[in-house]
Amino acid sequence: MTKQQQLDELKADILEKNICPELAAQATQLVMGDGNLDADIVFIGEAPGKKEDELGLPFMGASGKFLNEMLVQAGLQRSDVYITNVVKYRPPKNRDPSKAEKQAFLPYLLRQLEIINPKVVITLGRHSMEYFLPGAVIGDIHGQPHDIQIDGVDWKIIPLYHPAAALYNGSLRQTLIDDFVRIPKMIAT
Numbered sequence: 001m002t003k004q005q006q007l008d009e010l011k012a013d014i015l016e017k018n019i020c021p022e023l024a025a026q027a028t029q030l031v032m033g034d035g036n037l038d039a040d041i042v043f044i045g046e047a048p049g050k051k052e053d054e055l056g057l058p059f060m061g062a063s064g065k066f067l068n069e070m071l072v073q074a075g076l077q078r079s080d081v082y083i084t085n086v087v088k089y090r091p092p093k094n095r096d097p098s099k100a101e102k103q104a105f106l107p108y109l110l111r112q113l114e115i116i117n118p119k120v121v122i123t124l125g126r127h128s129m130e131y132f133l134p135g136a137v138i139g140d141i142h143g144q145p146h147d148i149q150i151d152g153v154d155w156k157i158i159p160l161y162h163p164a165a166a167l168y169n170g171s172l173r174q175t176l177i178d179d180f181v182r183i184p185k186m187i188a189t
């Protein structure tokens, strides 16, 4: 089976098992992810917003525009990487996803990562970071690679600030850009 077929199967499984029915009922669609299925880098955000819900693709609004700009600064393009979210339906009014919602989607996120099998997983913001690095404080560890194991599988995790948090905050914005431009070097090692 190709990676695309495996991801299609995963999507069908989420729909069939009716994961987070309350979120599903008010969302336009499930937003699985987008990008290169052979990418070295997978980015994981929080959950789709309004634009993402409309288009069925992750990071298409203001945060997505900023993410694209930072990718370019790092010498990368969206088509080089794969982008997804922990929670795959838009929460109403863009509220934070609940613990139960994140928990419900985690097995699917892990399976998605196993299918794509990137060299490095980059978490954007605390919702994706807390699963891989529980208890970590983003201000202390952002931009630093961490080698971890989940269910016997090794992962290299780089936690970064969420683009939405950094977009309108001058110093955080620069910190995030600085971390981004170091990504290619971190992957090379």
Ligand code: URA
Pocket (backbone or CB within 6 Å): 045, 046, 047, 048, 049, 052, 057, 058, 059, 060, 061, 063, 064, 085, 164
């Ligand atoms: N913020 C996220 O975390 N994910 C998106 O897809 C868009 C905005």
